[in-house]
Amino acid sequence: xxxxxxGEVWVLAEQEDGSLHDVALExxxxxxxxxxxxxxxxxxxxxGHRVRHLVDRLIAHGADRVYxxxxxxxxxxxxxxxxxxxxxxxxxxxxQIVMYGATPLGRDLAPRVASYLRAGMTADCTDLQISDVTxxxxxxxxxxxxxxxxxxxxxxxxxxxxxxDQWPQMATVREGVMPMLPADHSRKGTVVEAQVxxxxxxxxxxxxxxxxxxxxxxxxxxxxxxAGGGGIGSKENFRLLYELAGAIGGAVGASRAAVDSGxxxxxxxxxxxxxxxxxxxxxxxxxxxxxxHRAGMEESAKIIAINTDPQAPIFSIxxxxxxxxxxxxxxxxxxxxxxxx
Amino acid sequence: xxxxCIVCVKQVPDTANVTASAMNEDGTVNRAALPAIxxxxxxxxxxxxxxxxxxxxxxxxxxxMGPPKAAEVLxxxxxxxxxxxxxxxxxxxxxxxTLATSYILSQAIRTLGRYDLVFCGRQAIDGDTAQVGPxxxxxxxxxxxxxxxxxxxxxxxxxxxxxxIGHGWEVVECPLPVLITVIPAAxxxxxPAAKRVMRYKRARAAAELAAQVKAEMPxxxxxxxxxxxxxxxxxxxxxxxxxxQWDLDRIGADLSRCGMAGSPTKVFRIQSIVLxxxxxxxxxxxxxxxxxxxxxxxxxxxLG
Ligand SMILES: Cc1cc2nc3c(=O)[nH]c(=O)nc-3n(C[C@H](O)[C@H](O)[C@H](O)COP(=O)(O)OP(=O)(O)OC[C@H]3O[C@@H](n4cnc5c(N)ncnc54)[C@H](O)[C@@H]3O)c2cc1C
Numbered sequence: 001x002x003x004x005x006x007g008e009v010w011v012l013a014e015q016e017d018g019s020l021h022d023v024a025l026e027x028x029x030x031x032x033x034x035x036x037x038x039x040x041x042x043x044x045x046x047x048g049h050r051v052r053h054l055v056d057r058l059i060a061h062g063a064d065r066v067y068x069x070x071x072x073x074x075x076x077x078x079x080x081x082x083x084x085x086x087x088x089x090x091x092x093x094x095x096q097i098v099m100y101g102a103t104p105l106g107r108d109l110a111p112r113v114a115s116y117l118r119a120g121m122t123a124d125c126t127d128l129q130i131s132d133v134t135x136x137x138x139x140x141x142x143x144x145x146x147x148x149x150x151x152x153x154x155x156x157x158x159x160x161x162x163x164x165d166q167w168p169q170m171a172t173v174r175e176g177v178m179p180m181l182p183a184d185h186s187r188k189g190t191v192v193e194a195q196v197x198x199x200x201x202x203x204x205x206x207x208x209x210x211x212x213x214x215x216x217x218x219x220x221x222x223x224x225x226x227a228g229g230g231g232i233g234s235k236e237n238f239r240l241l242y243e244l245a246g247a248i249g250g251a252v253g254a255s256r257a258a259v260d261s262g263x264x265x266x267x268x269x270x271x272x273x274x275x276x277x278x279x280x281x282x283x284x285x286x287x288x289x290x291x292x293h294r295a296g297m298e299e300s301a302k303i304i305a306i307n308t309d310p311q312a313p314i315f316s317i318x319x320x321x322x323x324x325x326x327x328x329x330x331x332x333x334x335x336x337x338x339x340x341x
Numbered sequence: 342x343x344x345x346c347i348v349c350v351k352q353v354p355d356t357a358n359v360t361a362s363a364m365n366e367d368g369t370v371n372r373a374a375l376p377a378i379x380x381x382x383x384x385x386x387x388x389x390x391x392x393x394x395x396x397x398x399x400x401x402x403x404x405x406m407g408p409p410k411a412a413e414v415l416x417x418x419x420x421x422x423x424x425x426x427x428x429x430x431x432x433x434x435x436x437x438x439t440l441a442t443s444y445i446l447s448q449a450i451r452t453l454g455r456y457d458l459v460f461c462g463r464q465a466i467d468g469d470t471a472q473v474g475p476x477x478x479x480x481x482x483x484x485x486x487x488x489x490x491x492x493x494x495x496x497x498x499x500x501x502x503x504x505x506i507g508h509g510w511e512v513v514e515c516p517l518p519v520l521i522t523v524i525p526a527a528x529x530x531x532x533p534a535a536k537r538v539m540r541y542k543r544a545r546a547a548a549e550l551a552a553q554v555k556a557e558m559p560x561x562x563x564x565x566x567x568x569x570x571x572x573x574x575x576x577x578x579x580x581x582x583x584x585x586q587w588d589l590d591r592i593g594a595d596l597s598r599c600g601m602a603g604s605p606t607k608v609f610r611i612q613s614i615v616l617x618x619x620x621x622x623x624x625x626x627x628x629x630x631x632x633x634x635x636x637x638x639x640x641x642x643x644l645g
Pocket of ligand 1: 312
């Protein structure tokens with residue numbers, strides 16, 4: 001499609017069984033910021049069955065218009081039907097930007113939609129900005145493009161991607177990287193009831209069985225995280241980290257080396273291929289600080305690194321560095337915390 | 342009932358230890374500067390296809406798009422059991438983004454004609470986008486099932502798959518043809534079979550032979566080189582060791598949808614990751630040092 005500079009900034013309001021995914025609200029906040037810069041409105045596409053009650057939350061978090069597609073055939077996600085909804089609405093309303101959470105659902109849906117629209121698509125962005133861009137090849141200046149910023153190449157580089165002339169500009173955005181704005185219940189918005197014609201061809205999949213595990217680990221919400229790495233050495237030794245986390249009301253996380261060594265479950269992994277966190281305090285214990293790990297935690301407000309190796313790269317992003325064996329340091333911390341009480 | 346499977350495989354730079362020096366000025370990757378490997382998840386896609394054939398009969402065809410060197414992963418496919426491999430190589434396909442790549446792959450799949458299942462790895466480690474599979478399915482006009490973690494039954498033209506949905510799984514059924522992206526949990530890729538390695542280690546694509554001949558006789562005139570390449574191509578073909586090679590014309594590709602021209606996304610800027618060099622507070626690993634740290638955190642209201 002041709003660029004539509006009056007187009008809205010859109011967010012897919014991902015929901016499951018009638019409850020919104022956090023990333024949908026995070027994206028509403030980001031969309032708000034981008035739309036204010038562009039002087040356009042924020043639209044949220046809410047598809048599902050019996051999901052009308054979610055409209056208010058989307059508006060409170062930044063949406064101006066909620067495109068509601070309520071249909072019992074949309075009760076369970078499948079690529080075909082949701083892609084039909086997105087493609088139809090995008091063609092009708094021609095937004096200039098469409099954002100999806102980089103969740104399993106978002107990463108399944110967004111490329112299918114992009115392919116149909118023949119639009120550009122950038123996966124797993126960690127930041128989005130609006131900026132004028134001069135095209136190197138032609139010297140042409142493109143006003144107010146969406147800069148789609150993401151780690152690439154195993155996290156070793158940060159690439160900024162743009163789409164000059166095949167819009168909408170679409171991106172999936174990592175969970176947890178955009179701060180969720182506080183809800184403002186005085187905000188006003190409108191609901192646009194959208195009708196989308198679904199056919200049997202849009203729903204080739206039959207859902208036979210579904211098994212959801214409760215989201216046990218809430219790393220994203222934790223104020224303090226005590227994360228252990230390969231240096232912890234065993235599953236048993238992780239107990240010390242749980243003790244420390246318990247003493248300061250924090251959650252336990254891990255590097256990939258700790259996960260791969262079987263010290264702790266995969267759902268605790270922090271970093272490029274794990275969760276992105278930004279707690280008030282991050283204590284990195286026995287973690288070297290590889291770029292892939294840092295990608296998921298360097299936005300933490302305060303970082304304490306405990307490592308026997310004074311050269312470990314983690315120290316270069318730490319606010320407090322303790323060179324020493326965690327088996328000695330953590331008990332000292334536990335004692336110091338106890339003394340305080 | 343036998344099924345015909347297609348597997349899309351990619352040769353990727355081993356991104357585990359990359360530095361910015363492996364990047365070209367224009368932001369594209371200088372693949373030559375890095376060891377090239379079989380994209381790990383594509384091995385699982387290949388295994389899934391081989392398991393379908395082992396169980397129900399049929400064929401496994403592997404396609405790889407890339408420079409001539411990508412024939413290396415196709416040889417690996419032959420070692421592990423693929424029946425047929427196709428190298429899709431064309432300079433005009435260079436700098437394709439995921440949209441252009443999926444277009445080219447879908448054209449190649451259409452050119453193959455009949456198929457029941459297309460398998461792809463979920464994502465390639467050089468880009469981690471996970472887009473090519475779904476985009477390819479859309480271009481083919483067939484359903485997609487992403488993140489397969491367990492292959493179920495194939496019955497009367499319907500496949501049953503368990504797919505991972507992040508915080509759980511779901512079992513879905515879908516009529517064929519379908520495109521499936523595979524995650525490592527799905528299976529254990531079989532190793533290359535010694536017998537097949539012996540049989541196929543000399544298999545080459547024409548583009549590889551051309552590079553070989555040029556390296557061996559750098560001074561020779563063009564026509565001599567061409568004749569020698571042709572001779573080697575025919576010799577390999579006679580032995581059944583010529584890797585099929587297709588270009589964009591062979592698959593009837595619309596050139597405006599390939600390469601740079603067909604790629605809506607453009608790399609605007611590349612930055613290598615630089616460590617922030619702000620100094621940090623050194624806390625001595627002593628009772629006193631730690632006590633001081635805890636006190637500071639409380640004062641800063643970080644610890645409540
Ligand atoms: C594509 C890709 C994606 C990746 N994604 C992630 C990701 O999401 N998250 C992630 O974490 N990694 C990821 N990695 C892996 C990453 O590159 C590193 O291998 C990993 O982070 C290393 O973990 P580590 O620092 O805990 O372990 P190691 O590198 O083994 O470091 C252990 C550290 O512990 C210290 N140590 C040892 N003993 C002690 C002791 N007694 N007391 C104190 N310190 C001690 C050592 O000095 C060392 O610094 C990814 C890699 C790739 C290629």
